[in-house]
Amino acid sequence: MEFLKNFNIAFAKGDIAFIVDSITDEIIWKIIGDRNIEGKEKFIQEMEKMQSEKSTELKIDQILSHGKEGAANGIIKMESGKKYAFSDFYVFQAAKGTKIKSITSYVIEIQ
Template sequence: MEANSASEFLREFNDAFFKGKKDFIEQHVSDDVVWIMVGAMPLKGRQALIDAAFGMQDYTQMDYVVDMVIAQGQEGAVKGVMTSKGGNERERRYCYCDFYEWQESGELQITKMTSFVVETK
């Protein structure tokens, strides 16, 4: 996959988390995907990733901005800012960077994700 196409895919994949596009995520992660959220235990397998992304941690309740997408070969990264919409609590802002590894066998599939998230003031 060309760098531009990979960058576009990563932007779309990132967007799917925040817009609740569960089917897109399921379709584009391998059965044995590993999601490492730095500071927490790694999640292994498609279902564990889906449960975390669309279960307790509801990213669809956040606004987000993607600052940068980089892709080369079978690796890439997305950097951005996500903001909780507040509600009864104060608005919270987080800087994040997700690193991706993938394989291509027809359709691109994420095999590993490493996420760094830091709350800012």
């Protein structure tokens, strides 16, 4: 659970180095209702695009982890004032691993 906390903090801060070290080369990121990103290079490109808007606050409500799966949800606030509720589901390369092989994200803009 500590790993997922750190991963979410790195994501909010735009710490691409930490994130790159935390994913497999074959990462699949499904952003429900938007797009699928497959492979480490495309994942990095997407992270770099997201650098244009910085987050100002991250509130993690829950983190769960069991075996090869984990989940986190919360709210992230951006510099623009927009707020998003998110729920991410993770599949790890191995139990007790620190390499993520897939992420399924649900993101909703909130007031």
